[in-house]
Amino acid sequence: MFDDIPDLYKDQTADTEEEGWRYVIGDRDARRPPELLTRDHVARCIVREVKAGRGSPHGGVFLDIAWIKEKIPNAAEHIKKKLPSMYHQFKQLANLDITEEPMEIGPTTHYIMGGIRVDGDTQASTVLGLFAAGECAAGINGANRLGGNSLSDLIVFGKRAGEYAAIFAKENGHGTIDNDEVERIAKGTLEPFEREGGENPYTIQQDLQEMMQELVGIVRTEEEMVQALEGIEQLKRRSANTFVPGNIDFNPGWHTALDLHNLLTVSEAIARAAIERKESRGGQYRDDYPAKDPEFGKVNVSLKKDADGRMQIARVWIPEMPVELKQIIEEMG
Numbered sequence: 001m002f003d004d005i006p007d008l009y010k011d012q013t014a015d016t017e018e019e020g021w022r023y024v025i026g027d028r029d030a031r032r033p034p035e036l037l038t039r040d041h042v043a044r045c046i047v048r049e050v051k052a053g054r055g056s057p058h059g060g061v062f063l064d065i066a067w068i069k070e071k072i073p074n075a076a077e078h079i080k081k082k083l084p085s086m087y088h089q090f091k092q093l094a095n096l097d098i099t100e101e102p103m104e105i106g107p108t109t110h111y112i113m114g115g116i117r118v119d120g121d122t123q124a125s126t127v128l129g130l131f132a133a134g135e136c137a138a139g140i141n142g143a144n145r146l147g148g149n150s151l152s153d154l155i156v157f158g159k160r161a162g163e164y165a166a167i168f169a170k171e172n173g174h175g176t177i178d179n180d181e182v183e184r185i186a187k188g189t190l191e192p193f194e195r196e197g198g199e200n201p202y203t204i205q206q207d208l209q210e211m212m213q214e215l216v217g218i219v220r221t222e223e224e225m226v227q228a229l230e231g232i233e234q235l236k237r238r239s240a241n242t243f244v245p246g247n248i249d250f251n252p253g254w255h256t257a258l259d260l261h262n263l264l265t266v267s268e269a270i271a272r273a274a275i276e277r278k279e280s281r282g283g284q285y286r287d288d289y290p291a292k293d294p295e296f297g298k299v300n301v302s303l304k305k306d307a308d309g310r311m312q313i314a315r316v317w318i319p320e321m322p323v324e325l326k327q328i329i330e331e332m333g
């Protein structure tokens with residue numbers, strides 16, 4: 001980790017293991033060790049090790065926290081107290097004692113930074129009467145959500161969404177419902193039960209998951225992502241022919257068949273937006289554009305479907321931050 005500290009964080013990051021250790025035990029003059037850099041950076045370092053052939057048997061790396069027993073007495077008790085759920089999970093699921101042995105870890109999807117475009121004050125989306133907050137809404141975290149910010153996002157913007165949705169409902173009533181459309185959609189959802197045969201929805205989901213991890217994952221290139229878009233088109237065709245055996249009640253296979261449409265839509269939106277953003281910023285890392293482009297700092301990439309269901313892409317200017325807010329941020333240092 002010491003070999004790859006981003007310039008932006010050099011001043012705040014320890015130079016040596018000895019300094020990193022002092023930080024961990026509370027020395028206020030020491031800087032944090034590079035293992036505690038942002039999650040996107042740590043994830044890229046793991047991928048780099050794996051790609052260089054230094055990975056662990058299951059395609060990850062080893063994380064060793066047991067070594068602190070060389071430094072402090074009662075290390076095992078200390079680890080159990082600090083990381084109780086991690087200790088129990090590894091012990092129960094993998095029969096591995098992380099106070100004694102290194103654990104095998106690897107990066108996976110953690111958070112979706114993009115999402116439904118909403119108004120920052122009311123959380124209203126561009127679909128009249130639809131409000132969104134939390135991980136499905138876009139904007140608040142920029143290109144990289146810092147640890148813990150999802151909880152505060154949910155509390156603040158969930159409250160706003162609820163309040164404004166209630167006001168909207170009071171003012172507009174519930175509108176009229178197109179029963180023909182409801183019937184058409186209900187009929188479509190039952191098709192996976194009615195086919196004579198077809199594909200297992202789990203197989204399609206797994207193929208999508210593996211393809212997105214491989215081609216639109218932690219380190220991306222245009223060539224790979226264009227390949228992924230072709231793959232998504234193939235998966236769309238396959239997902240129109242799913243077959244689900246069993247009962248309609250509590251049938252996760254059926255739920256997966258219904259989810260496929262949304263999974264494929266979101267995957268396509270992610271790939272298209274990532275191709276459009278020809279730079280690296282936060283969680284988006286492009287091997288073909290490894291630097292940040294200041295011009296992209298001024299825009300969001302926005303996608304919507306046209307009448308034929310094709311995704312249209314646009315760059316939307318981000319409004320200037322109000323002067324009062326800039327002042328507050330400057331005062332906070």
Ligand SMILES: Cc1cc2nc3c(=O)[nH]c(=O)nc-3n(C[C@H](O)[C@H](O)[C@H](O)COP(=O)(O)OP(=O)(O)OC[C@H]3O[C@@H](n4cnc5c(N)ncnc54)[C@H](O)[C@@H]3O)c2cc1C
Nearest residue numbers: 109110111112133134135136137147148149150151152154
């Ligand atoms: C491993 C991990 C660790 C994390 N650690 C932290 C942390 O330490 N601090 C932090 O702030 N954030 C953390 N996060 C992020 C945070 O947990 C999520 O961003 C947050 O829980 C999102 O909340 P949400 O209500 O927006 O969405 P969700 O919690 O995903 O809720 C969406 C709900 O909608 C339901 N749903 C989906 N589809 C349908 C449908 N068609 N019909 C009806 N219901 C449906 C789902 O079942 C789910 O219950 C972590 C995330 C992960 C994956």
